[in-house]
Amino acid sequence: MKAIRAHGPGDPGVLVLDEIPVPEPGPGDVLIRVRAACLNPPDWYARRDFAMIPDHLFAGERLRVSFPWIPGSDASGVVAAVGPGVTDFSVGDEVFGLIRFPEVNNGGRAYAEYTTAPAAHLARKPPSVDHVHAAAVPMAGLTAYQFLVDRIRLPAGRTVLVNGAAGGVGHFAVQLARLRGARVIAVASSRHEGFLRDLGADEYVDYTATAAEDAVRDADVVIDTVGGPDAHRFLKTVKDGGTIGPVFPGDYHPEEAARRGIEIRGGQVHSDGGQMAELAALLADGSLRAGIDSVYDLADAAKAHERAETGHIQGKIVLSVP
Ligand SMILES: NC(=O)c1ccc[n+]([C@@H]2O[C@H](COP(=O)([O-])OP(=O)(O)OC[C@H]3O[C@@H](n4cnc5c(N)ncnc54)[C@H](OP(=O)(O)O)[C@@H]3O)[C@@H](O)[C@H]2O)c1
Secondary structure: OEEEEEOOOOOHHHEEEEEOOOOOOOOOEEEEEEEEEEOOHHHHHHHOOOOOOOHHHOOOOOOOOOOOEOOOOEEEEEEEEEOOOOOOOOOOOEEEEEOOOOOOOOOOOOOEOEEEEEHHHEEEOOOOOOHHHHHOOHHHHHHHHHHHHHHOOOOOOOEEEEEOOOOHHHHHHHHHHHHOOOEEEEEEOHHHHHHHHHOOOOEEEEOOOOOHHHHOOOEEEEEEOOOEOOHHHHHHHEEEEEEEEEOOOEOOOHHHHHHOOOEEOOOOOOOOHHHHHHHHHHHHOOOOOOOEEEEEEHHHHHHHHHHHHOOOOOOEEEEEOO
């Protein structure tokens, strides 16, 4: 089969199309004929062997990538074979999911014509959603879901500010917060206003014209996909007793946050087929939509990574696998 591999760390150009054997599904796994795979930030972090991630962001030892390495944790495709013990899926089923995340060296390997995945990480793709739009959902959609539902347990009727609202995680967080009855304030650059209002954002802060901390005072919850050393400015946007969900780590001045009763609830997204099925139901009835920034052929994975590195992503970048 054809697969994109990096034989060592570096710029997007390290991603090359190789011919390698089709993998075998192990116990509990299915073999997927991949029809679309999606880019996520860990793909380009790992491609550079995490060189840009500071030591303190690793809980224990630094992650190291074993090259040659096939990127890709998000896949949508068709079941081509099932391994021992798989009863939930059969050959021919259309499936999608976040595969073996957060593993790196034994991760999803979705930039390929075939990949294996634990059946427990997959859900059936809704027939009304094509593979490109389905592949766009798993990591970003599960991240938004796991922050809003598992960690923050967002009650109805709250005000939610989403920073980085146009990106992969952000645009799903806007929609999932709205579905839970929230008033949503989207923070993004000017080019994304139409996109985010169409997805249901009630208010829009163009951070290139107005700093969010100058415009917002009353959020119950901040979902911050940007983070970084000046992330504490978002404390001004949250009510006392509110919650900040740092999707990317940041400095939220923990002492000031504690004094004001503001909880910081972060964490790492993980594969979950049951939650994928919940997202599938929302996609099927049209209440959740994947925004597509751009689509590249599998062979052009390096170009897709170049697009990712220019930033200002609106939705997701997807690889179509012919
Ligand atoms: N905790 C977890 O498990 C988890 C899971 C997934 C992702 N992440 C992390 O979360 C971050 C976001 O992931 P993603 O997939 O959503 O990335 P993404 O698709 O690249 O989106 C990032 C978005 O942020 C916007 N942005 C950039 N600078 C900004 C600023 N200063 N203020 C407001 N918006 C800004 C960009 O567009 P504009 O600048 O044009 O508005 C872009 O739309 C990444 O760092 C990723 O590693 C963590």
